[in-house]
Amino acid sequence: MNKMGFRQKMIAAMLLLTALGILFISGMSYMQFRNQSVRNYVDSIDSQASIQLNKFDATMKETYLNMIKVSCSEDLKKTISDYIDSERDFQDGQKVSDQMKELLTMGKYNSTLYLYIPKTSEMFSTQDYYSRQKLDRSNILIWRKKQDEAFKPLFFMNYFTGSAEYVFGYACTVTDEKTGYEGYLCLTLNERQIYYDLLAALNNNTNGEEYFLVTDKGLVCSSEKTELLGCLRKDRSFMNGSRMSVSSVENRQMLYSMQSHYTGYYLLCQSDMRILSQTLDNSLRLAAGVLFFSLIVLIFAAVTITGQMYSPIQTLVETMHRIQEGDFEARVSETGMNDEFATMAHGFNDLMDHIDQLMDHIIQERTEKREAEINALQYQIRPHFMYNTLNSIRFAAQLQRNQKLADLLGDFTELLEASIQRKGAFVTMQEEIELVKHFLALQAFRYFECFETEFEVAPEAENCYVPCLLMQPMVENAVFHGIDTTRNDNLIRIKAWVEDSLLRISIEDNGDGFRQEEAEKDSFDKRRLTGIGLNNVKNRLQLYYGDLAFFTIDSVTGKGTTVQFTLPVSHAPEEFSIKREVERI
């Protein structure tokens, strides 16, 4: 499974889920359909059986009521008494039979009424043959029944007709209260009549059902198969006290039973469920065929659809492989479609473009960094060399007792040390003033001491931190542009104070001053002279303080120039350092 590709997994999942779904739904539907079919089938049997059993009940009730009616007939009682008291010849016997025929009104059924007169041991019937016969009383013992079974018909083999036949019947006594004579009556119905009237129509079907009428004792009392009549049924599970029951029995047979309330007899329907399920099985086979065909179609559809779906993914994968192999120019060809895959391809290409840019940037940064490292190494060598050399010269000047030169070299060394930032990016105002003093000492030597300097540094400003050599370019400008070597009253005044939580530094000169346009015109020269221009100072302030610090230049022609710095008060050297700023970001 793990070795399967995405497409194979997708096809497999689709097929598996679909096949399972179809199989599950088909199975459930088949089961439901089958159960419903069985229920419908049972309902159909139930409804037919109900009708036929009601008909059987009605027939038996009519038989019973007829028998009761005959037994209460005064005419019959009198006929019996008259016969017993007569000579009992043929004519007398015929009267009894005729009277019985007259009383018998059993509708459509060809019923037979029997009268046994124990006093004469004779049996009379309404039949044309055997209308009178001598019989022992033991022959009618079969007519006896339990007291509580008055409505249950008798079922027995009737031998009184000449040919034995199974009959249903009701029996009772008839007594003439006047004479005390009595007789035993039995009204019978032929089993075949009942069968053809009630069961034959039910048996005449194509579903293989077999109907039986069974007594409450389990004897088959009406069936198409006459050889079964009078036989005790082996399976009597239906005699469970339930009025209607359906159960499946061995060999996939269903046994339906309904018990008559009136007679207590059962109407059974035994059917072969395999015949019933044949249609269903054919449906199942058809469903299996449809399932197989559906799966074939599904496989074809799955292969086609997933092929189309998989194509952009495959392109993406191939492009990724090319990139892995080092072809960073490789890009996914966009199809122009507006689907998720197009978005993915577009996003991938954008990502690769971005990565390309980042890589170029990194390469450039690395190159610059390497160059910077090399330069830094060179710069580290040069100042040290110069610094050490200058110190050696300074000591040589001291040894030769040229203190002035030694001091100048000392000032220069301090400035050099500051310029290579040995003391850090930020120094206290006091240290910055010291550097300015060193610088001015050098400049004073250069300009033959033609200017004076004044320092007014407020005590609260002394410990404020400022960027190292912040003032030096401005002081240098003041020296270069503010000093007139032909005058002897040149003055450079440097002040520092704290005002409104801001450190203010001013550098004033009393030189000729300048106009703005002159300042712009002379910018090249100024840069050439000082080495560090105003832009340098401006950029440093911007880098360190952002908008919190700035400087202004006021110049009045003929009166001088004043440069004033405004900075935030800082008592910590790292407060506005670049490193701190980076950490803050």
Added chain:
Amino acid sequence: MKKGWKVLMIVLAVGSLLSGCAYTTVSMRREEPRYSIGVVTKADNSPYWLNLESGVREAAEELNVDITFLYPSGEEEAEEQKKIINDLLDSEPDALLIAPCNCRDTRWVAERAAEKDILLMNIDDHSADIKLPYAGSDHVQIGKDAAGYFKELLPEGGNICMLLGPAYQMSCQDRMRGFVDYLDKSFTIAGIKFTNMTQKSGYQAVMSMEAKPAGIFCQNIVVAQGAIIALQEKGWDAKIIIVDTLEDGELVMKRGNIDGVMVQDGYFIGYQAIMSAVEGLQNGGEIEDVRIASGILTPDGIKGEIQ
């Protein structure tokens, strides 16, 4: 999780196969009836009794009750009915409803029923020799209503004859009592004849009358038809009120020979009787009498309430 999915798939597949291929096991049973009730009527040879049987069976179906409905060959066949009742008692139903052919011979039924703990009640007609719960028409009221309607038909009064059923039927006695007690004094009871409910007996009863009656109150349509033939033969004209079903009443009313029908609703009586019997079985045998009022069907329509 993956293992769980695999198991689920396998279970689904096997379940599907099994559910589809497994053979259906059939097993059904019908709810057993709650009670078994025997009903023995006087006969089954008129629309009234057929309607009553319909009402009985309808109620039985509603209440899931087994009914054994039996009857003798005629309303006078008390001996047949006695045998039938005996057989029914032997079969030990939960309740037995009888419309006695002989109202004076029912005590033995009550005794046997009590022995077997069978709830016994009268339907349609009540016993004379013992008091039993009753469900049927209010026969006294039928007599009263008939007498009242005669006053409307014959405001002047006149001779009235009554052609009733057998004298040993309490329904006849009740109708007679209600009729006689309530009949306006402007009327004279010219004769009370007990018939065996046949056309012939109605015919003979009228033929035996010496004076022309102004009105005849008949037991039913069958007796009335005999009476009408006799009246025509004698050239008499009389107002006739009968007691019968609505269907029969409407039929004869269209012919114009009958002036009023005291309607007896057999269906409703049968239905109510079973309802009462089941209620009695449920509450230990206590049953209240159900006496159903009858309306009068006249040529102008129905007066009073018919269920």
